[in-house]
Amino acid sequence: MTVTIVGSQLGDEGKGGIVDLYGDDADVVARYQGGDNAGHTVVHEGEKYKLSLVPSGAIRGKVGVLGNGCVVNPRTLFAEIDTLQDRGLDPDVRVAERAHVILPYHRILDGIEEEVKSESGDEVGTTGRGIGPTYEDKAGRRGIRVGDLLDPDVLRERLEYVVPQKRAVVEDVYGIAVEDLENPEALDVDALFEEYREFGRRFEEAGMPVNAGQFLTDAMAEGEQVMIEGAQGTIIDIDHGNYPYVTSSNPTAGGAATGTGLSPGVVGSGEVIGIVKGYLTRVGSGPLPTELGGVVGDTPGYEAQGEGENEELAHQIREEGGEYGTVTGRPRRVGWLDMPMLRHATRVSGFTGLAINHLDVLAGLDEVKVGHTYTLDGEELATMPARTEQWAECEANLRSFDGWEAVDWAAAAEEGYEALPENARTYVEYIEDELDTPAYAIGVGPGRGETIVRKQPF
Ligand code: IMP
Numbered sequence: 001m002t003v004t005i006v007g008s009q010l011g012d013e014g015k016g017g018i019v020d021l022y023g024d025d026a027d028v029v030a031r032y033q034g035g036d037n038a039g040h041t042v043v044h045e046g047e048k049y050k051l052s053l054v055p056s057g058a059i060r061g062k063v064g065v066l067g068n069g070c071v072v073n074p075r076t077l078f079a080e081i082d083t084l085q086d087r088g089l090d091p092d093v094r095v096a097e098r099a100h101v102i103l104p105y106h107r108i109l110d111g112i113e114e115e116v117k118s119e120s121g122d123e124v125g126t127t128g129r130g131i132g133p134t135y136e137d138k139a140g141r142r143g144i145r146v147g148d149l150l151d152p153d154v155l156r157e158r159l160e161y162v163v164p165q166k167r168a169v170v171e172d173v174y175g176i177a178v179e180d181l182e183n184p185e186a187l188d189v190d191a192l193f194e195e196y197r198e199f200g201r202r203f204e205e206a207g208m209p210v211n212a213g214q215f216l217t218d219a220m221a222e223g224e225q226v227m228i229e230g231a232q233g234t235i236i237d238i239d240h241g242n243y244p245y246v247t248s249s250n251p252t253a254g255g256a257a258t259g260t261g262l263s264p265g266v267v268g269s270g271e272v273i274g275i276v277k278g279y280l281t282r283v284g285s286g287p288l289p290t291e292l293g294g295v296v297g298d299t300p301g302y303e304a305q306g307e308g309e310n311e312e313l314a315h316q317i318r319e320e321g322g323e324y325g326t327v328t329g330r331p332r333r334v335g336w337l338d339m340p341m342l343r344h345a346t347r348v349s350g351f352t353g354l355a356i357n358h359l360d361v362l363a364g365l366d367e368v369k370v371g372h373t374y375t376l377d378g379e380e381l382a383t384m385p386a387r388t389e390q391w392a393e394c395e396a397n398l399r400s401f402d403g404w405e406a407v408d409w410a411a412a413a414e415e416g417y418e419a420l421p422e423n424a425r426t427y428v429e430y431i432e433d434e435l436d437t438p439a440y441a442i443g444v445g446p447g448r449g450e451t452i453v454r455k456q457p458f
Helices: 016-024 056-060 074-086 104-118 131-139 144-151 152-173 189-205 212-221 253-258 266-270 309-321 340-349 388-393 409-415 422-435
Strands: 001-005 028-031 040-044 047-051 063-066 092-096 226-229 271-277 281-283 333-337 351-357 367-376 379-381 393-401 439-443 451-453
Touching: 001 016, 001 253, 001 266, 016 040, 016 056, 016 092, 016 226, 016 271, 016 351, 016 439, 016 451, 028 056, 028 212, 040 056, 047 056, 056 063, 056 226, 063 152, 063 212, 074 092, 074 189, 092 212, 104 152, 144 152, 144 189, 144 422, 152 189, 253 266, 253 340, 309 333, 340 367, 340 422, 351 422, 393 422, 409 451, 422 439
Parallel strands: 001 226, 001 271, 028 063, 028 226, 063 092, 271 351, 351 439
Antiparallel strands: 040 047, 281 333, 367 379, 367 393, 439 451
């Protein structure tokens, strides 16, 4: 069977920890979208590993697959694999031949476009990893796929077609001389050919390229368990998120089928677990109706630190939860849990279960609030409007819950759900009732032993 892990909010819900926990029962862990914009930290035998591309399961001896829906930066991937090998591990990572490759010019274009947009305050706040420009080329049928790196003739032909276009965009659209760039070789066909052909050889020598859908289907036919790991989250999904403040892929459950090559029937007959952080964070710009404080440069209209109404609370949660980007180190914006957002996420992905994380971070607060519904133009809404500008106008109708004190979380995880403070259970049960979905797991700390497991999905 498959177990699909989906972020229900804006990314950073603690998916990695749940993948890590439930991944113990999986044989294969496959990613279906995104690239090195994601980031997760895994602690294995006392060692800490920070990874962007290598699926965390690969550290624990599982087969890691980067599905066709991913965008792969071979520089990042091989740097991660080299680091893991230097530290004595031998990760088994396969890469879909259909996955698109992030080239150096994608990062350049990501940076230039953000810079231009920032002049009018319209930047998305991307991770700068070239994600959007790579998916753009995929949709524009001018992308380069992992399979293309394996064939020198195809690789050269593709580069000769696309690179002059990219040079023209840089020079003629943005008025930047390529020679003035920090790395002009990023737009040089010969230099790119040499480097990426070498990556192709390395992929081949390591036996990494696969037809992902077939590979996963064969694994399942042999009785293997497949975990399908989403990156980012529902509200930054290109279709179901708050466009244009989104990433360029589908983190929602539909993406698990298109991005792995397993059919929707296969994915749908497995479990789909929505990962919920007990509060809310956001990296980058865009609305956030339950926002508590603000981050200069990201929160719209927020000019100086200290302006937010609940600044201290936001600060406390940010520090307690370590809410700084894994990839970029940026402080994350912080807000209360947003139920209209979660109702939307639950409908889009059809969650069969939830994992509710970081309840320990909220411990010690007198009261914990949630945005129960919104008011827009005098009307009460139970779910998010499709238009981002309307979402920005939504006012959250807050509900208050009595807070809970910290307990020995590892002991509570061991003992089970009943060991959770009563007020925390009330909070969990409210979420379960509102979303009509059971909480399979409750995260009460960053460690592997700090999750209350109520159901093993495999
Ligand atoms: P991109 O994916 O780098 O193009 O960035 C697009 C938007 O998605 C920006 O607002 C990023 O901050 C956000 N984003 C991308 N990856 C992540 C992630 O792993 N966690 C949280 N936000 C992310």
